[in-house]
Amino acid sequence: MEIVTVGKAGTVESSDIIVMIEPNEKKGIELHLESQVMQQFGAQIENVIRDTLKDLGVENAVVSATDKGALDCTVIARTKAAAYRAAKCTDYKWNFGGNR
Amino acid sequence: MQLRRSMLFVPGNNPGMIRDAHIYGSDSIMFDLEDSVSVLEKDTARFLVYSALTTLHYGKKELVVRINDLNSQLGIDDLEAIVRAQPHVIRLPKTENAGDVIQCEKEIERIEREVGIEVGTTRMMAAIESAEGVLNAKEIAFSSKRLIGIALGAEDYVTSLKTTRSPEGIELLFARSMIVNAARAAGIMALDTVYSDVNNEEGFRREAEMIKKLGFDGKSVINPRQIAPLHDVFAPTEKDLQKAYAIMEAIEEANRRGSGVIALNGKMIDKPVVERARYMIERANAAKRSTVEEV
Incomplete structure (x- = not known):
């Protein structure tokens, strides 16, 4: 997935995270994270963002994220939404994730 | 349920x-x-x-x-x-x-x-x-x-x-x-x-x-x-629930006796009354299970 513009998703509400993704031509993933729980969960949040981008095939992007105590599933959702917006892509890919 | x-x-x-x-x-x-x-x-x-x-x-x-x-x-x-x-x-x-x-x-x-x-x-x-x-x-x-x-x-x-x-x-x-x-x-x-x-x-x-x-x-x-x-x-009131249990007991008793006529406290009980009693008990039990699962 190629990032072609600025895409943003999320809010500054508690339990949410704002993720902004911008183009970063052939320079890999550059990640800037601010979090209220940086010391305890910073590395985990970074890993989740990087893994999510990898799953989407995003190889080059500047990612700025401001976390307000989001769960991993929220971090994933916001990263995906921001990436699709930044790629101007609406051909969403959904995996079967039923676990009930 | x-x-x-x-x-x-x-x-x-x-x-x-x-x-x-x-x-x-x-x-x-x-x-x-x-x-x-x-x-x-x-x-x-x-x-x-x-x-x-x-x-x-x-x-x-x-x-x-x-x-x-x-x-x-x-x-x-x-x-x-x-x-x-x-x-x-x-x-x-x-x-x-x-x-x-x-x-x-x-x-x-x-x-x-x-x-x-x-x-x-x-x-x-x-x-x-x-x-x-x-x-x-x-x-x-x-x-x-x-x-x-x-x-x-x-x-x-x-x-x-x-x-x-x-x-x-x-x-x-x-x-x-x-x-x-x-x-x-x-x-x-x-x-x-x-x-x-x-x-x-x-x-x-x-x-x-x-x-x-x-x-x-x-x-x-x-x-x-x-x-x-x-x-x-x-939620049914305790009184309604007790009445529903009494109706179900009366049915069981009548079945044991092989009687087709069911009465409770001198009053005839017909099929819709039984159905309502059974439904009330079923819902009350489901509500109890759901409360237990919450805890």
Whole structure:
């Protein structure tokens, strides 16, 4: 997935995270994270963002994220939404994730 | 027995509420992708609800997702994501006729086949929100085996009637009566609309008592504070429950004696009385199990 513009998703509400993704031509993933729980969960949040981008095939992007105590599933959702917006892509890919 | 006394609406773009939705004790949790989500955030809400459904565990709660209208691409996009996330029920909004349910069912079936889920796994409920929908309540209720119930969506309905909602709800009487009769004829549940004035507990309780009396199985709620009073209204009194047990004992006794005539305290008990007693006990037991699971 190629990032072609600025895409943003999320809010500054508690339990949410704002993720902004911008183009970063052939320079890999550059990640800037601010979090209220940086010391305890910073590395985990970074890993989740990087893994999510990898799953989407995003190889080059500047990612700025401001976390307000989001769960991993929220971090994933916001990263995906921001990436699709930044790629101007609406051909969403959904995996079967039923676990009930 | 799946109780649906309370279905808690949870805005689909609110991670905090999505995270906490299971702690308030509602029978069902209804994640909303429709009216509570701004048109600019439909995609982000869809990602969030999909991610929550495929990651978080909500215990034995029934999980429902209200999708957008299928007349827009949004509704189709919602189904592509949500059927794959496998909530128990998908709620179709603004159902006008049986065709709307059938169209939604076709899309769900296509996706179930694509991902290899057994066809029919995903259940549906249809919200009726217009004069036309109300007049077609019967054909809607009978339109699909996937339907667990039909619900009234009052805000759009009163707009289509060119009236407004009143505290007494007289403007909804016909719609409620149609919906509950259609649902009962089809053997599915009847679910009432939200009560929007969350600070008016007395008004809420009055409405809950009325819809229970009309025959509804439960109601959508928009605030966790409405759950306890709603369950309270739907709980049988101890006296009624004791009477129901006494009726069931009288039947057993009559069966033991081989007698076709059943009497309790000198009064004849006929079949509808027995059916009501059995239903009351079944619901009371289900409510007790659900409370135990909460604890």
